[in-house]
Amino acid sequence: MPSDAIRAALIERLRLSSAIADEDIKEIEALPISVRHYPAETAVVRDGERATDCCLIADGFCARSKTIANGKRQILSLHIPGEIPDLMSLFLHVMDHDLSTLTPATLGFISHETLQKLHRRRPGIAELFWRDTLIDAAMFREWIVNVGQRPAPARLAHVMIELRERLRVIGRVDGGNFEMPLTQEQIGEALGITAVHANRVIRQLRQEGIVELNRGRVTVLDERKFQELADFDDRYLHQSPTL
Amino acid sequence: MPRFHFDIHEDSRLIRDEDGQNFASVDVARKEAMLTGASIAREAFVAGSADQVVVDVREDEHAPCLKISITLEVEEPADG
Numbered sequence: 001m002p003s004d005a006i007r008a009a010l011i012e013r014l015r016l017s018s019a020i021a022d023e024d025i026k027e028i029e030a031l032p033i034s035v036r037h038y039p040a041e042t043a044v045v046r047d048g049e050r051a052t053d054c055c056l057i058a059d060g061f062c063a064r065s066k067t068i069a070n071g072k073r074q075i076l077s078l079h080i081p082g083e084i085p086d087l088m089s090l091f092l093h094v095m096d097h098d099l100s101t102l103t104p105a106t107l108g109f110i111s112h113e114t115l116q117k118l119h120r121r122r123p124g125i126a127e128l129f130w131r132d133t134l135i136d137a138a139m140f141r142e143w144i145v146n147v148g149q150r151p152a153p154a155r156l157a158h159v160m161i162e163l164r165e166r167l168r169v170i171g172r173v174d175g176g177n178f179e180m181p182l183t184q185e186q187i188g189e190a191l192g193i194t195a196v197h198a199n200r201v202i203r204q205l206r207q208e209g210i211v212e213l214n215r216g217r218v219t220v221l222d223e224r225k226f227q228e229l230a231d232f233d234d235r236y237l238h239q240s241p242t243l
Numbered sequence: 244m245p246r247f248h249f250d251i252h253e254d255s256r257l258i259r260d261e262d263g264q265n266f267a268s269v270d271v272a273r274k275e276a277m278l279t280g281a282s283i284a285r286e287a288f289v290a291g292s293a294d295q296v297v298v299d300v301r302e303d304e305h306a307p308c309l310k311i312s313i314t315l316e317v318e319e320p321a322d323g
Contacts, residue, residue: 151286151289151290152282152286153286184262185264193282194275194278194279194282195264196249196251196260196264196275196279196298197279197282197283199258199260199262200251200258200283203258
């Protein structure tokens, strides 16, 4: 993958949400990034590990999760190209959850040292990345509300619409059609239900003519019903410098 | 590792579990079946879509080795 393709989604995202300055884009384009390829369902950095780099997703899907003593895993967030899901490791030195790939992924690692120097030299970029981690926190708040309060079909619809609105920014939505490469078990782990219950919910949404999930792709069947069910308000994604 | 299938009955509607899942033991499968039944029942009862949820657990195509049944009973005393 050419080096500008590795940064392309990140720059697209920062342009939209934060109105990044042209000089700062040049700085990001010049960042030394070491690229590694990961297979699907592989740990990138584990709970308890000390991170020395931040990881920019160039291609593929990742998830952050935490596993409790009885072995049950809660998926905390989904991540797509252009995101740096462990940006907080720059200041929080030991990981308090896992970051792993969902699909085969191309990841670009930027050393903490490089990022610290960049932040000191370009305060505008520091502010941008600060905002990015705050948006990350806003998404966690919404995830808690979703898992804690919505019925399971609405939970799934909400996670789907959020993913779609984030994929849209990096040009990865094809009409009413987008990627959501999670197994039923992983959907269960994201929604706080068992795999069999997740299967039941996916069937229900298809039978009611709302949305179809097939082999990791979502097809919206009825946009109005989909929005209504999800109770989705995109404000918390702050996808504009004025939000 | 044995592969277990959880067939779900909501009132008279049946959803067969074609895929199944591996569990280390019958005991682990039993817990997962309870969680599944309880969480589907919670939603079905509140939505009013069913009053009874049954989970039939079977190993592959064998007859069910476990049946978990959860029924909603609501009493409204007439003079209450």
